[in-house]
Amino acid sequence: MLVHRADPKPIEFYGEGIPNLKDAEIKGRLIVIEGPDGSGRSTQIQSIITKLESDGHAVVNTGLKRSELIGQGILEAKQKLPLGKKTLTLFYAADFVEQLEHKIIPALQAGYVVLADRYIYTLIARSIVRGLSSRWSHDLFGFAPKADLVFYLDVEPNELFHRVFQKYGSLDYYESGADIGLSDDLYESFIAYQQKMAREFSVMAKQYGMIRVDGNKPIPEVNVTLQEKIDSFLNSS
């Protein structure tokens, strides 16, 4: 299969952007897969990478909490002392912007397809669900480049609960919203938290042009849906 070469285009940001990069040109494309833990994101991303690489695309995979400098720091800090809501949001933002400047934007400039295993939307939703101002949360992430294609893997909270439990044997403290005291019952807390997150995503779906994908369906079926949309986007851009 012939790789279609994407035309260079000026980088676009959601807000004020990043100093020195306002006029950057990008040849690559940014594709985001969003969804909660247990929604099958990582599995989907692995198959998409395999397919795109076999089609001859250069692909970079990126996610949250992975930067060299700060990623580890967040984990350590969480263990050391409970962090406040604003602090946590800013910490993730710092981690994210580091990856943006050192990895995502250079890759886009060099013509890679960047596949992001979650992006600013999860960080914004977490912040809003924890009671921080929606305006502040969106403004903070105004440094992020606009994504070309955003998928949201929507899975029923109850189904998510089972998947997470089967995979890890326990629930993550923050992903269950245990830090915001929704319920003493961890199951109830998890369900309520995931519902709140899903609600924020449906609000953002319009604003950011997200494509909702039914993640309750079997993995191969979801994969076909994603791959078709990605292929047709890459072939037309």
Added chain:
Amino acid sequence: MRARNHSTDESTKGILIVVEGIDGSGKSTQLHLLDKWLRSKGLLVFTTEWNSSEVVKEITSKGKKKALLTPTTFSILHATDFADRYERNIAPLLRAGYIVLADRYVYTAFARDVVRGCSPHWVRKVYGFAAKPDITFYFQVPIDIAINRILVGRPKLKYYEAGMDLNLSNDPFESYRIFQAKIIDEYESMVEHEDFTVIDATQDIEQQQMTVRQKVLQVLPRTLANRVNGTTPVAPPQAVGLD
């Protein structure tokens, strides 16, 4: 910036006092003397310094050593440090009625981050949650005096301190001077809009401190001001600072 919701009960309302100015302006000395004075009068005082959060500062200093930090990362890390101190100390202590003394506050970010190229609007939005100080002292000083104070006995400047990441000059001392001059410009542009109380930092230390104390008396609630002036007896037992 959003103003803090003032408590209706004056006795539970804290006071936020900020000092700003370039390195070598003498602001920390002044804050130290203010701290000693207020404590000696038995008031509840808490002092907080820029970039001092236990949680964040290690990461920031790691990044500084590696010279990895781009302006936006640098800016958000400092905001994280501020938010941690704000959520952990500043906000609850203000609610509890403390006098909170801040050695640098959001204005330091407004000045430095903007000099590093961040958008002024964005930086202000990021710090939008911070309470407006009751009084912000800006220690105004000619750049040569400040630089001499800083450089006496210092053979070397640190990379970020000298603003070397801005590529202003290959010579750290020249870079530092240009960097500090730009920061002064940013501070000066905020004096009116942010309601700074300008202190002439070329004056004697004692003279400056006298002015600072007079201004502080004006923003203290009546009950506290009376206590400082000695019109009500000092009640030492319950009146101790946190540290």
